[in-house]
Amino acid sequence: MPQPCVIAATDRSPRSAHVAARAALVAQALSARLIVAHVETSDAPLTPAPGGDERLLLGQPAAALADLARAEGAVLIVLGLHRERRVLDLLRLTTMERIVLAAPCPVLIAHRPPEGPYRQVLALSDFSPASAAALRAAARLAPGAQFHAIHALQMRLGARAIEGKPEFDAALARAEAARAAFLAQPGLPDLAEAPEIVPGGVHQVLAFRRDELGADLVCIGAHSGRDPQALGNYARDLMRAPPTDLLVAKPD
DSSP states (O other): OOOOEEEEEOOSSGGGTTHHHHHHHHHHHHTOEEEEEEEESSOOOOOOOTTSEEEEEESOHHHHHHHHHHHHTEEEEEEOOOOOOHHHHHHSOOHHHHHHHHOSSOEEEOOSOOOSSOOEEEEEOOSSHHHHHHHHHHHHHOTTSEEEEEEEEOOOTTOOOOTTOHHHHHHHHHHHHHHHHHHTSTTOOOOSSOOEEEESOHHHHHHHHHHHHTOSEEEEESOOSSOTTSOOHHHHHHHHSOSSEEEEEOOO
């Protein structure tokens, strides 16, 4: 069994400018090997870069990176930012989304220049197994961080999030029960406070809490459990425009 590794997947563009440095920091924290990988459709030479084992991969990026991750015992794949294609993104999965679905390990999107280990981690949680996996993965790659979790309680259009309203009270009770079951799962890191249940839209709730904490890493489950072969809508949205570095994980 090879020593675990972290794969830094770069396309050599400005979008992946922070990938290798962040991957190197994580590999150091995990005592893992670092592999810097680039997928090409030809056998063009790859200029070596210091600090990692360089690999030139041929074929489709998602399949090639997934194969490499399985062969090398990868514990994490680090990607750069998504290249926006407004029309095509509406019609098909992006390369980044295909990589997340194919990968046998969590995927980290390196958005910000790495200034050191992560310090404040915010989990956007729907209390699903995928959310728990994302929080456990974050604890492994950021062992010195402080951990927080938040749940956006969404109501149907027109419903009022007011205590004492039967619909809201029922939704809150369900969320509280799901939170209790979530916290009973093994391997979760200690949280600075109980996961907050906040009425509102996911993006608004996340943005407010992230800014309040100064979170430098957000983690999210790849899906909510409805379809393990598909990404959840919020995971897709955040991957395409992450507010900071973003960790995406599937259930263990």
